[in-house]
Amino acid sequence: MTPMNYKEKSLNFLDYRLVGLVGSIILIVSEFLTWLSEFSLFDIYIFYTITRVEQSFIFLFPLISGIICLIASLLIISNLEYKINSVIITSIGLGFLTLFLVDFIPGELFYLSKAGIGFYLCIAGFVILILHIILILISKE
Amino acid sequence: MSTGTIYHHLDSLSQLIEQGKNKKYYLTDFGVHAYNSLKENIEVMESSKFSKGDYNSPLLKFLFALTPIKFIAFEEKDKKYNAVISFAILIIGTILCGLNGFYSLLLFFIKTSEDIYKLTLISHVVLSVIFIVNFLLYFLLVELFCRLFYRKKGNTFNFFLSFPIILYPMVIYLFIHFILLSTGLIRITYINFLDTVLLIFFQILSLWLLTYNLKVSKDLKIERGLIIALLLHYGSFTVVLLLSI
Numbered sequence: 001m002t003p004m005n006y007k008e009k010s011l012n013f014l015d016y017r018l019v020g021l022v023g024s025i026i027l028i029v030s031e032f033l034t035w036l037s038e039f040s041l042f043d044i045y046i047f048y049t050i051t052r053v054e055q056s057f058i059f060l061f062p063l064i065s066g067i068i069c070l071i072a073s074l075l076i077i078s079n080l081e082y083k084i085n086s087v088i089i090t091s092i093g094l095g096f097l098t099l100f101l102v103d104f105i106p107g108e109l110f111y112l113s114k115a116g117i118g119f120y121l122c123i124a125g126f127v128i129l130i131l132h133i134i135l136i137l138i139s140k141e
Numbered sequence: 142m143s144t145g146t147i148y149h150h151l152d153s154l155s156q157l158i159e160q161g162k163n164k165k166y167y168l169t170d171f172g173v174h175a176y177n178s179l180k181e182n183i184e185v186m187e188s189s190k191f192s193k194g195d196y197n198s199p200l201l202k203f204l205f206a207l208t209p210i211k212f213i214a215f216e217e218k219d220k221k222y223n224a225v226i227s228f229a230i231l232i233i234g235t236i237l238c239g240l241n242g243f244y245s246l247l248l249f250f251i252k253t254s255e256d257i258y259k260l261t262l263i264s265h266v267v268l269s270v271i272f273i274v275n276f277l278l279y280f281l282l283v284e285l286f287c288r289l290f291y292r293k294k295g296n297t298f299n300f301f302l303s304f305p306i307i308l309y310p311m312v313i314y315l316f317i318h319f320i321l322l323s324t325g326l327i328r329i330t331y332i333n334f335l336d337t338v339l340l341i342f343f344q345i346l347s348l349w350l351l352t353y354n355l356k357v358s359k360d361l362k363i364e365r366g367l368i369i370a371l372l373l374h375y376g377s378f379t380v381v382l383l384l385s386i
Contacts, residue, residue, distance in 0.1 A: 057334045081192040085200050087367055088345065091374075095341035098378045102249075106385040130375060137364045137371075 016135040017080075020073035020090065023128030026121050027066030027097070034116030036108060041118065061100035062122050068093030069129055076136065087133050094133075097126055204349045212306045213350070214357045220302065227305035231276060234308055237315035239269030241322060247279050247377035248311060248344045251385065257322065279373075280304045283351065286369045293359040300358040307350040310343035348374060 031041050039047075041059045048056035072089035075082050105112070112119070151158065157172035168176060195201055215223040242257040242265070243250040253260065253268070280301060287293040321327040321336055348370045355366035 054328070054330055055333060057330065058337075082195055082198065083192065084195045084363060084367070085198050087371075088200060088204070088349065091348065091371065092341060092345050094375075095344055098375075099337055099341065102251075102378070102381055102385055105382060109386055130371075133371060134368065137368050 016132070016139060017073065017077050019128060019135060020069065020086075020132035021077065023125045023132055024066050024069035024073050024093070026128065027062055027069060027125035030118045030121035030125060031060075031063040031066065033118035033121060035118040036111055036115060038116070055103075058100055058103055061096040062125075065093045065095075065097040065100070066125070068096070073132070083136055083139075087136055090129060090133055094126070094129055097122075101126075204346070207310075207346060208350060208353055209306060209309070210353075213303045213354050215299075215303065220299075224302055227302055230305045230309050230312055231273065234276075234305075234312040234315060235269045235272045237312060237319055238272035239265040241315055241319050242268060243315070244268060245272050245275040246381055246384075247275065247282075247373060248347050249377055249381045250315075250340070251381060276305065276308065282373055283355070283369060286373065287355065287359050287361070290369070291359075291361060291365060293361060296358050300354070303354055303358060307347050307354055310346040310350070314340055314343040344374075 033040055035041050035044070041062060045056055045059035048059065069090050072086045072093065075089065076086035108115075151166070154172075157169060157175055158166045159169050161167050211219075212223055212226055238245055238250070241250070242253045242255075242260050244253065245251075253264070255264070283304075284297060284300070317339060318327070318336060321332060326332045327336060348367075351370045352363060352366035355361045355369060356363055359366075361369075
């Protein structure tokens, strides 16, 4: 492989489709990292399910969102022809996240200053995925 | 190419080109008009393009099956009929939004802080009026974005007439939510989860309908329509979040 070919291959490898992959993995990982009081969202879900608190399922939404967005990212990585499909599936995934954030942030507002890395990663994942959608839609391929 | 063939093609284009005194060929007025028309409408021609993969996908086929194309791309003779349907969707949405006790912001619904079963009649009416205001705001924002980003000024009235059609999924959601609320089923965890999933599904369907409407009414490419729809959607999410705080 000539140096030029190698450079072209590297540039192709680092394309915008990987942004979605990174965003969705960050979102999935954030579910298992510390959010509030050393607890992860998954811990809170388990705790609330055992104590039969209503709407405990909402704490799984970042995980569900991450998995759906991961599927959408893999879809566009496998075939560039599925641009619109990928955007719609990512929007479905982000729909879960938006409803979770609308429910979670106002309720825990006073504790957010002490929020753990999980919360910040979740927000970062959300922003990255929105960027991913915009990049797909403005790409010329 | 032989001279005969060239003259044959020049003869076919006789309405569009003419020979000047210097023996060179120039566009006639009609030719210039045809050229400008092609140039201006290149996006329209491109907007109908879907990639083969996208077009044949089950997801888009499913969304197309739920798209009332007849009411979005309506003909001139069906204008009155379309206006009645759009008005009916708005009225039903207005009533249901008031009954459910929701503040609406674009495609988001925020529950009132008060107990829904203890809301006064005036509160219900105010929430209903907010739904109408929200509809007008949504239309104006989409129109503004079209004009600002893509310079699409035309067809505003027809776009306005078909705009309530994009809210039909939200009206169905409001109806289902009202049934669950009035029967008390909403208190069951799994039903509540189903209600949330339905809201997401109907939001996405409405976003798709808006995109399709922009394609039909404003001649925007699907990608551009999606950019406007999603920008407004996530913009309104930010506002909802700030209001909730």
